[in-house]
Amino acid sequence: MTSPRVALLRGMVLGASLLAVASPAFANSQFVPLVPMPREVESRPGSASLGPEWTVSATSAEDDQAVRLLVREAADCYRWTWRVVPAGTQLRTVELRAIAPPAGCPALFAEQGYRLEITREHVVIEGATAQGRFYGAQTLRQLLRAHPDGVIPCVGIEDYPALAWRGISDDISRGQVSTIEDFKAIIRQLAYYKINLYQLYIEDMYRFEGSATSGQTRGALTRGDLEQLVTEGLRNHVVVSPIFETLAHQERLLSLKEHRRYAAADAEERGGAAPEDPWGMLVRVARDVFGRLVMPGGAETAAPAAFSAGNEHALHFAQSLVDEIAAVTRGPFFHIGGDEWQPPTAPAGAAATAADDGMRSYGHYLGRIADHLGERYGCRAMVYGDVILEHPEAARDLPRDVIVVDWHYDPQDSFPSLRQIKDQGFRDVMVSPGLWTWRTFYPNYASGFSNVASFAQAGKRERALGCVTAAWGDGGAENLRENNWAGYAFSAAASWEQDAPPADSFLRRFVVAHYGIDSPELARAERLLGWQEFENVGWAGRLYNRPLPVRARPQRWVERMNTLDADMRQVQQDLAAIEAEVRFNREHLAAARHCARRYGYVAERELLLDAIGRRLEGRTAAQLSQAERDQLARELGRLETTANALQAEFGLLWLRHNRPEGLAENEGRMAKQGAMLGRLRELARSGSLRVDDSYSHMQALNAAPDPAEVEGSRR
Numbered sequence: 001m002t003s004p005r006v007a008l009l010r011g012m013v014l015g016a017s018l019l020a021v022a023s024p025a026f027a028n029s030q031f032v033p034l035v036p037m038p039r040e041v042e043s044r045p046g047s048a049s050l051g052p053e054w055t056v057s058a059t060s061a062e063d064d065q066a067v068r069l070l071v072r073e074a075a076d077c078y079r080w081t082w083r084v085v086p087a088g089t090q091l092r093t094v095e096l097r098a099i100a101p102p103a104g105c106p107a108l109f110a111e112q113g114y115r116l117e118i119t120r121e122h123v124v125i126e127g128a129t130a131q132g133r134f135y136g137a138q139t140l141r142q143l144l145r146a147h148p149d150g151v152i153p154c155v156g157i158e159d160y161p162a163l164a165w166r167g168i169s170d171d172i173s174r175g176q177v178s179t180i181e182d183f184k185a186i187i188r189q190l191a192y193y194k195i196n197l198y199q200l201y202i203e204d205m206y207r208f209e210g211s212a213t214s215g216q217t218r219g220a221l222t223r224g225d226l227e228q229l230v231t232e233g234l235r236n237h238v239v240v241s242p243i244f245e246t247l248a249h250q251e252r253l254l255s256l257k258e259h260r261r262y263a264a265a266d267a268e269e270r271g272g273a274a275p276e277d278p279w280g281m282l283v284r285v286a287r288d289v290f291g292r293l294v295m296p297g298g299a300e301t302a303a304p305a306a307f308s309a310g311n312e313h314a315l316h317f318a319q320s321l322v323d324e325i326a327a328v329t330r331g332p333f334f335h336i337g338g339d340e341w342q343p344p345t346a347p348a349g350a351a352a353t354a355a356d357d358g359m360r361s362y363g364h365y366l367g368r369i370a371d372h373l374g375e376r377y378g379c380r381a382m383v384y385g386d387v388i389l390e391h392p393e394a395a396r397d398l399p400r401d402v403i404v405v406d407w408h409y410d411p412q413d414s415f416p417s418l419r420q421i422k423d424q425g426f427r428d429v430m431v432s433p434g435l436w437t438w439r440t441f442y443p444n445y446a447s448g449f450s451n452v453a454s455f456a457q458a459g460k461r462e463r464a465l466g467c468v469t470a471a472w473g474d475g476g477a478e479n480l481r482e483n484n485w486a487g488y489a490f491s492a493a494a495s496w497e498q499d500a501p502p503a504d505s506f507l508r509r510f511v512v513a514h515y516g517i518d519s520p521e522l523a524r525a526e527r528l529l530g531w532q533e534f535e536n537v538g539w540a541g542r543l544y545n546r547p548l549p550v551r552a553r554p555q556r557w558v559e560r561m562n563t564l565d566a567d568m569r570q571v572q573q574d575l576a577a578i579e580a581e582v583r584f585n586r587e588h589l590a591a592a593r594h595c596a597r598r599y600g601y602v603a604e605r606e607l608l609l610d611a612i613g614r615r616l617e618g619r620t621a622a623q624l625s626q627a628e629r630d631q632l633a634r635e636l637g638r639l640e641t642t643a644n645a646l647q648a649e650f651g652l653l654w655l656r657h658n659r660p661e662g663l664a665e666n667e668g669r670m671a672k673q674g675a676m677l678g679r680l681r682e683l684a685r686s687g688s689l690r691v692d693d694s695y696s697h698m699q700a701l702n703a704a705p706d707p708a709e710v711e712g713s714r715r
Contacts, residue, residue, distance in 0.1 A: 033146040033512035034139060035193055035489050036161075036496035038116075044154035046120050051092075051150065052080035058096040059087045062130035065235050066096055066137040073141045076584070077516070078150055094123040096137065101128040106160060112196075113160030116140060118152060131237045135159070135194050142192075145516040145584065163459060165430060165466025166495035167197030168488055169243060173205050173252075175662030176477035177219040182657040184232045186481070191236035193492035193513075197468060198233060199335055201243045202325075204253040210320050213256060219661030226328045242325055243382075245337035246318045246369055247362070248306040255304070262314035263304030264344070306341060309361035319369055326377045333403065334373050338366050339384030343394060362387060363397030370402050385429070389417050392424060400425045403465060409434035411450035415458040422462065430466045431459035435487040438474035439539035442483050442595040445490075445503075445530030452491050453500035460498075467495040476665045478541050480653055482591035486510055486526050503527075516583030521574035528567045529595055534560065544602055545669050548676045549692040551613035558610055565603035571596040587656070594649055601642050605677075608635055612684075613691050622687030632684040640677035647671055 032041065054074070056067050067084055074080045085093065101110035114127035114136030125136035139159065143152050168190060172178070178186065190198055204211075205220045214220060221229075226242070233240035254263040307314045326334050344358040370381035381399075385406040388395040404426045406417050421429050433455040436444035456467045469491035471484055489510050494500035501509075507523040515522060535556070537543045553561075575593050582589065612632060621629050647670040654663050683689040 033509050033518065034142050035506070035509050035513040036493040037501065037509070038139060038157045038159040039498065040158040042156040044119070044156060046154045047151050048118050048120050048123065048154060049151050050074075050078070050080075050144075052078075052082070054080075054092045054094065055083045055085040055089060056094045056096075057085050057087045057089055060096070060098045060130065060133075062098075063096045063133055066125075066130075066134045069141065070094055070137055073144050077144045077148070091121045094140070095125070096133050097124055097126040098130075098133070099126045099128055108162075108164060109160040111160075111164070113158070114139075116155070116157040116159070118143075118154050118156075120154060131196075132160070134191070134237050138192050138194060142513045146512050146518070148516070148583070161194070161496040162498050163456070163464065163466045163495045165197050165468070166195045166492055167199060167430075167466060167468035168195060168491065169199040169201055169432070169468050169470045170481075171201045171471060171473035171477065172221075173201055173203040174473035174475070174477045175665055176473055176481065176654070177205065177221075177659045177661060178481065178657055179659060180225055180228055182481075183225075183229050187229065187232045187238050187240070188236055189485070190488065190492075191238050193489045194496055195488065195492050196237055197239050197241065197333075197466065199241050199243050199468060200229075201472075203245055203249060206242070206244075206321075206325060208321050208324050210317070210324065211253065211256065211259065214253060217661065219659035223324070223328060226325070230329055230331075239331045239333065241329055241331045241333045241335060243335040243337060244322060244325055245339075246307065246322060247309060247336075247338050247366065248341045249337060249339070250307060251305050254307070259317070260304070262307050262311065262317050264306045264308040307365075309341070309365040310344070310358065315365055315368060319372055322369060322373065323376075326373060326379065330377060330379070332379055333382050334377070334379050335382040335405070336366060336369050336373075337384060338362070339386050339407070341387050341394075343391060356393070359391065359394045360397055362391070362394040366402075367398050370399050374401075382430070384432075385417065385421055388424065388426070389420060395424070401427055404429045405432050405468060406430070407432040407434070407470065408455065409436070409447075409451055409470075411447045411454065413451075413454070415455060418458060418462040418464065428465045429459075429462070430468050431455045431464050432468045432470055433491075434470045434472065435484060435491070437479045437484060437487070438472040439478075440475075440541040441478050441480075441544060441598055442529050442532075442540060443471075443479060443487055444533065444540065445487060446533050448487055449490055449503050449530075452487070452494050456491070456494035456500055459495075467491065475539075475541055476669065477662060478666050478669075480591045480594075481657065482588040482653075483529075483595065485514060485585070485588065486530065489514065514585055514588075517578070517581055519578050519581070521578045522582075525571045525574045525592060525596075528571050529592060529599075532564065532567070532599065540599070544598055545673070548605070548609060548673075548680065549613075549694070550609050550616065550680065550689060551691045551693060552617065553606060553610040553613070558607065561603040561606045561610075564599055565607070568596045568600040568603065572600070590656075591653055594646070594653055597642075597649075598646055601639070601646060604642070605639055608639060612689070616689065616691050619690075620687065621684050621689040624687075629684055629687060629689075632689065633681045636677050636681040636684055640674050640681060643670070643673040643677055647674065 056070050058067050071082045071084065074082045087095065105113070110128050112129065112132050112135060114125060114132040116136045116139055117124045123140065125133050125140065127133040127136060139157060187198055202221065204215045205218065206215065206226070207220050207222045208214050230240045253259055307318050322334065322336065341362055343362070366383055373379050373381050380401065380403055382403040382405050383398070385404040388398070388404060404421050406421060406429055408415060408417065415431070418429060418431070433451040434448060435452070436448040452469055459467050469487070471487070473479070486507065490506055493506060504527070507526050508518070508520070511522045511526070512518050532540065534540070534543055572593065575589055575596070579586065579589055621632065647667055650670060651663060651667055654666070680689060
């Protein structure tokens with residue numbers, strides 16, 4: 001291992017050293033197109049001119065997947081067929097070599113580190129573990145993509161991560177569920193960025209034997225599905241470890257008649273798991289009917305929401321569901337949720353001991369599941385940290401060896417919670433920032449990147465076990481996963497590198513690693529799409545799906561929409577100019593283009609409704625000439641056509657990579673845009689169109705806003 005002083009010197013020249021001797025694609029540049037950036041890079045004289053005659057070898061059968069990926073990369077980058085040869089060949093070979101951990105090396109170098117040496121006629125990747133050598137192969141793959149002529153610089157790289165676990169949690173419980181092949185592709189691409197933990201947030205989205213109808217109409221995973229994903233993860237050094245809510249956030253599972261007896265409200269009212277009496281059944285049915293009438297589409301907030309923590313039968317049922325998943329995953333972790341639980345309200349006049357028992361049921365309940373996982377499967381339980389922070393007394397009996405997942409999504413947070421969790425005696429914590437993917441059609445990376453960078457840095461300072469970045473799908477999971485890759489890769493960089501990188505320099509590196517082309521245009525498109533924020537509008541999805549009142553907008557809003565329109569024209573121009581040159585993941589550009597069109601539609605819509613509102617101020621369309629009314633109708637009809645086309649395009653994009661379940665909810669919400677514009681068009685032509693000063697009812701549909709418009713965010 002190099003000394004700290006040498007490492008420091010190498011870090012100082014990191015930006016300038018590598019490309020000083022690079023191939024023509026990046027000559028005379030300080031740009032190093034790797035994600036994550038290696039810890040130490042040292043330039044060497046000359047360059048390696050790769051070619052179809054080069055071969056690949058490995059000293060360990062554990063490197064088979066890394067070898068396969070390198071052979072495939074040569075084919076994809078250059079259309080070469082690299083042969084796999086026995087270890088020991090010296091010239092024009094990429095050799096993966098197992099070594100003993102160097103004496104005195106950092107633990108994470110021994111576990112996940114690698115060295116990559118590139119000379120004119122030999123490339124060596126060495127590490128003490130197959131995982132480390134696999135990561136060295138990913139770095140080499142990125143160098144191949146960065147040099148389309150096959151001439152790569154001679155360098156020495158020594159690398160290992162800042163955090164042991166670098167993960168993504170992926171919400172498949174609110175609408176978007178990948179096909180199995182897409183899930184596998186996601187796992188492979190996460191591994192490409194050296195992410196080693198993929199957590200599927202499933203709630204009811206598993207076909208449990210103990211819950212036959214669970215998720216059956218929503219595209220739930222089967223045991224066979226999960227087995228395939230776990231296998232693909234193992235092959236690529238990614239732990240697939242679902243998040244299963246064993247306490248709260250089980251509205252759908254507990255809404256099933258056969259499981260109502262385990263729900264907190266019902267079970268506590270009845271004092272256990274006895275069959276419902278007729279009156280109880282009548283109350284439950286009335287509650288269901290009321291919920292459907294008053295809150296259509298609001299299943300996430302309808303009662304009951306949580307298992308009864310004080311009910312032994314509920315515990316055994318939840319534990320049986322955990323067993324079904326854990327028997328397949330058998331990994332080092334099992335995430336049992338535990339977030340956003342509310343302590344039971346003690347009846348009036350109840351003794352203090354009874355109230356304390358209700359509060360402490362949280363720790364007893366989750367603790368027994370955690371102990372069961374350790375005893376039966378040898379894995380550690382993970383729990384979300386919000387209840388631990390808000391109600392320390394509730395977690396008093398929670399085992400201190402559970403891994404606390406501390407989630408906070410405020411980009412301005414300083415994260416004192418990490419110290420508070422450690423002060424309560426919990427041994428290990430993982431930080432969990434958010435990508436701000438919820439209630440939107442494109443992530444709010446202005447907030448997401450900031451949150452990831454600052455929380456990952458705080459995790460490193462507090463010696464966190466890892467960073468798991470959350471991509472939630474509240475509101476129907478309208479944001480297509482293709483849009484998340486810049487965020488996933490940024491989370492990988494922020495978790496692996498010693499310091500989280502600045503967004504702009506990262507985006508250019510990401511574009512090369514992801515698309516195989518050094519394109520300022522693509523980096524600009526990512527920036528313009530991901531850094532759109534709107535005053536008094538929390539999520540872009542709400543902006544798109546909001547009601548359409550005809551009235552003058554504030555001047556600041558008009559100016560903002562003009563800027564948005566210009567930004568999206570630039571994005572579409574950039575994508576059109578560079579798409580033919582994109583060498584990898586070109587299909588992801590279709591989702592980006594769709595989102596640019598959506599934003600462009602929003603800008604055009606708001607500007608048109610503003611113009612019509614100003615024109616009709618103090619009068620109705622009946623006071624306009626027929627020609628003027630027809631002109632308004634044509635303009636509204638053109639927008640209606642755009643809205644309907646966007647809905648159709650979204651459906652096609654969804655079905656490219658996802659199961660059909662979940663699409664209808666999003667299409668139904670998007671269809672309201674075309675319906676509202678169609679109604680406005682009819683009103684304009686008939687002369688009934690007027691300024692609408694009310695947000696309470698839509699002139700276009702004479703209906704209240706969609707509940708999703710007013711519903712709060714899950715977290």
